[in-house]
Amino acid sequence: MVSKVIVTVELSFEHSLKQDIRDYLFLIDRNINIRGTVFRGVLLIETTRDSRDIASILINSPIPDNALTTIVPIIDEGNYNNLNDIINIVSRNLGSGCRSFIVRCRLRNSPISDDSCERAIINFLRDKGVHAVFRGESDCAVVVEGLDNWAGIYVGSRVYVRV
Numbered sequence: 001m002v003s004k005v006i007v008t009v010e011l012s013f014e015h016s017l018k019q020d021i022r023d024y025l026f027l028i029d030r031n032i033n034i035r036g037t038v039f040r041g042v043l044l045i046e047t048t049r050d051s052r053d054i055a056s057i058l059i060n061s062p063i064p065d066n067a068l069t070t071i072v073p074i075i076d077e078g079n080y081n082n083l084n085d086i087i088n089i090v091s092r093n094l095g096s097g098c099r100s101f102i103v104r105c106r107l108r109n110s111p112i113s114d115d116s117c118e119r120a121i122i123n124f125l126r127d128k129g130v131h132a133v134f135r136g137e138s139d140c141a142v143v144v145e146g147l148d149n150w151a152g153i154y155v156g157s158r159v160y161v162r163v
Contacts, residue, residue: 002046003047004152009069011041022034055161056159086151097140102137102140109148110148139157
């Protein structure tokens with residue numbers, strides 16, 4: 001099984017950071033694949049390891065935060081054409097133990113706007129009685145990363161994401 005992690009890096013440093021990430025993760029997964037996307041500053045990491053493990057390793061790596069700006073392990077992915085599809089995936093992956101969620105959507109080149117995605121997820125979570133915010137402190141996160149018609153979704157502990 002191939003797991004994925006989406007990272008955003010400082011613009012103009014994609015190539016060198018791709019090499020740094022590959023070198024750093026090579027001993028953990030010799031089959032690691034890191035590729036650029038059509039979106040500047042966005043890299044897709046494919047690994048045979050659990051995406052949360054790779055994300056945690058990168059968060060704790062010596063690569064500076066300002067160079068490796070976001071890190072999102074993907075726990076569910078697919079072609080989601082509307083907000084209901086995304087909310088269904090979020091609902092399926094909601095677990096216990098989370099007191100509050102921060103919600104982020106980055107849907108690049110999608111007909112769904114980031115703002116409408118975030119608002120819909122926050123309203124869904126609040127309807128479920130869960131504290132959800134756009135910004136601020138939380139112990140869990142919902143992150144939707146979109147690349148054209150593909151979307152990767154993370155729902156879970158905030159320790160595995162940098163947003």
